Amino acid sequence: MWFTENYDNKASLGLAVKEKLHEEQSPFQKIAFWETEAFGTLLTLDDLVMCSEKDEFVYHEMIVHMSLCTHPKPERVLVIGGGDGGAIREILKHDSVKEAVLCEIDERVVRLSQQFMPSTASQLTDERVALAFEDGFEFLKKFENHFDVIITDSSDPIGPGVALFQEDYYKLVKGALRSGGIMVSQSESPWFYADIMKNMTGAMCNVFSNVETYIAMIPLYPSGLWTMTMASDTHSLSDFDFDRAEKIASQCKYYNPGIHLGSLELPNFVKDIVKNR
Ligand code: SPD
Numbered sequence: 001m002w003f004t005e006n007y008d009n010k011a012s013l014g015l016a017v018k019e020k021l022h023e024e025q026s027p028f029q030k031i032a033f034w035e036t037e038a039f040g041t042l043l044t045l046d047d048l049v050m051c052s053e054k055d056e057f058v059y060h061e062m063i064v065h066m067s068l069c070t071h072p073k074p075e076r077v078l079v080i081g082g083g084d085g086g087a088i089r090e091i092l093k094h095d096s097v098k099e100a101v102l103c104e105i106d107e108r109v110v111r112l113s114q115q116f117m118p119s120t121a122s123q124l125t126d127e128r129v130a131l132a133f134e135d136g137f138e139f140l141k142k143f144e145n146h147f148d149v150i151i152t153d154s155s156d157p158i159g160p161g162v163a164l165f166q167e168d169y170y171k172l173v174k175g176a177l178r179s180g181g182i183m184v185s186q187s188e189s190p191w192f193y194a195d196i197m198k199n200m201t202g203a204m205c206n207v208f209s210n211v212e213t214y215i216a217m218i219p220l221y222p223s224g225l226w227t228m229t230m231a232s233d234t235h236s237l238s239d240f241d242f243d244r245a246e247k248i249a250s251q252c253k254y255y256n257p258g259i260h261l262g263s264l265e266l267p268n269f270v271k272d273i274v275k276n277r
Contacts, residue, residue, distance in 0.1 A: 001016075001017045001018075001019075001020070002014050002015065002016055002017060003015045003017050003034050003036065003042065003044065005044070005047060005048055005049050005222075006047075007192050007222050008192070010192070011192070011222070013049065013220065013222070015034070015036045015037070015038065015039065015042065015220075016036065016037040016038065017034045017035065017036050017037070017042075018035040018036065018037060019034070019035045020032065020033075020034055020035075021033040021034060021035055021041065021116055022112060022115075022116060024108065024112075026106050026108040026109070027106075028105060028106045028159065029045045029046045029106065029155075029159055030044075030045065030046050030047065031043075031044075031045060031106070031108055031109055031112055032044045032045075032047075033112065033116040033117070036052065038054070039052035039053065039054040039055060039219075039220060040052055040053030040054045041053045041116055041117050042220075043084055043109075043113065043116070043117060045109070045155050045159075046155075046158070046159055048155065048156055049220045049221065050084060050155060051084055051086060051117075051120065051220075052220055053117060053119060053120070055218060055219050055220055056084070056086050056120055057086075057252070057253045057254055058216055058217065058218050058253075058254045059086070059186075059216065059218050059221075059226070060086035060087050060089065060090045060120075061090055061252050061253070061254045061255040062214075062216040062228060062254065062255060062259075062263070063087055063090075063151055063153055063184060063186060063228055064087050064090035064091055064151065065090065065093075065245065065248050065252065065255045065260075066184065066214060066228070066230060066240075066255075066260060066263070067149050067151065067182045067183075067184040067230050068091065068094050068097075068149055068248075069240045069241050069244050069245040069248060069260065070182060070230070070232075070235055070237055070239065070240045070241075071148050071149055071180070071181075071182050071235070072180070072241070073096050073148070074094060074096055074097055074148040074149050075096055075097060075098045075099065075148055076097075076098065076099045076101075076146060076147045076148050076149075076178070077091050077097055077099070077100050077101070077147060077148060077149045077150075077151065078101045078103065078143075078147045078149070078150045078151070078176070079091070079100070079101070079102045079103065079150075079151045079153050080103050080136035080139070080140075080150065080151070080152050080153065080154065080164060081103075081104060081105075081136065081152060081153040081154040081155065081161070081164070082102060082104065082151070082153030083102070083104035083106060083107075083109030083110045083113060084109065084110075084113040084117060084120050084121060085102070085110070085113055085114070085117075085120050085121035085122070085123060085124045086120045086121075086153075087102075087151055087153045088100050088102055088123055088124055088126075088129055089120065089121075089122070089123040091151075092123050092126055092128060092129070093248055093251050093252075094244075094248065097128060098128060099128060099130065100126075100128050100129050100130075101129075101130045101131075101132065101147075102124065102129065102130070102131050102132070103132045103133075103134060103136050103139045104131070104132075104133060105133065105134065105135050105136065106133070107133040110124065110131065110133075135163075136152075136163075136164060136169075137163045137164070137168075137169055137172065140169075140172040140173060140175070140176045141172060143175075143176035144175055144176065145175075145176075145177070145178050145179070146176055146177075146178060147176055147177055147178065147181060148177070148178055148180070148181050148182070149177075149181065149182050149183070149184070150173050150176060150177060150181070150182075150183045150184075151183075151184050151185075152164050152173075152183070152184070152185035152186065153186065154185070154186060156188070156193075157188075157196055157200075164185070165185075165196065165199070165200045165203075166200075166203060167203035167206055167207060170183070170203055170204050170206075170207040170208070170231070171207055173207075174207055174208065174233075179234070180232075180234045180235070181232065182230055182231070182232040182235060182237075183204075183208070183230070183231050183232070184228055184229065184230045184231075185200070185204075185228065185229055186226070186227075186228050187200055187201060187213060187227045187228055187229040188200075188226070188227060189221060189222045189223045189225060189226060189227070190223075190225060190227060190267075190269065190270045190273055191222065191223035191225060192222040192223055193222070194273045197213075197227060197273055197274070198273050198274065198277050200229070201213055201229050201274055201277050202277035204229060204231045205231075205277055207231070208231035208232060208233055209232075209233050210231065210232050210233070210234075210235060210236060210237055211229060211230070211231045211237075212229065212230050212231075212237035212238065212264060213227050213228070213229045213266065213270070213274050214227065214228055214229075214230070214263040214264045214266075215227055215228075215263050215266065215267075215270065216228065216254070216263060227270070237264070238261070238264050240257075240260055242257050245257040245260055
């Protein structure tokens with residue numbers, strides 16, 4: 001048996017599967033867990049890969065530590081999406097964090113991840129974590145000057161994720177950030193989704209003064225070359241706390257200070273996508 005992710009009928013990813021562990025239709029999307037031959041347990045939403053047990057560390061370390069090691073003292077951190085719990089697990093590695101809030105629209109993603117991917121979701125019961133099962137866009141409207149870092153750990157811009165790629169959303173994020181705050185969002189593949197990348201990072205530039213895209217190698221995402229984008233009004237995003245990054249790196253499998261700097265250096269064709277955005 002194979003799981004196949006179709007990239008807009010232009011290419012596909014195939015993974016040999018030992019067994020489909022679970023599948024259900026929630027009010028928001030089709031959620032499935034698979035036991036794969038090569039990547040351990042795999043979570044898919046509407047037949048798109050979200051994360052696998054074997055490679056999720058790359059995505060979660062990179063979406064969290066780049067911004068948290070740039071912020072001088074991240075205490076309150078919000079994750080929008082991220083129901084598998086991987087981003088929260090990484091956030092809790094930072095001693096400064098007092099409050100880690102997960103706002104996930106689909107409670108079933110959280111509950112099923114706790115059951116089928118415990119190594120990713122296990123920290124969701126930590127006392128510093130608060131869970132909110134609501135629409136991220138609406139949730140943000142309740143906060144002003146509250147969070148130090150806001151992480152958009154969304155699925156792709158289809159279904160419940162669409163609103164999280166638009167300028168109105170970035171304006172709400174900005175309002176919910178404390179002075180000196182940083183936001184970061186996954187920003188798709190430069191090979192397959194260059195238009196989405198350009199549009200969403202362009203929208204971030206309309207809202208924030210400093211916007212930096214960086215890259216991470218994630219084998220199960222389209223093309224394996226993935227981007228994330230940080231934005232802030234105050235921080236120069238390549239200026240990070242080296243010592244803190246080194247301390248965090250001792251608990252990581254991908255992130256370290258060299259990766260921090262190197263991942264901000266973009267290949268020329270990626271620079272072309274984000275220039276003039
Ligand atoms: N095409 C895959 C994009 C998915 C990004 N988010 C994954 C969620 C993992 N926490």
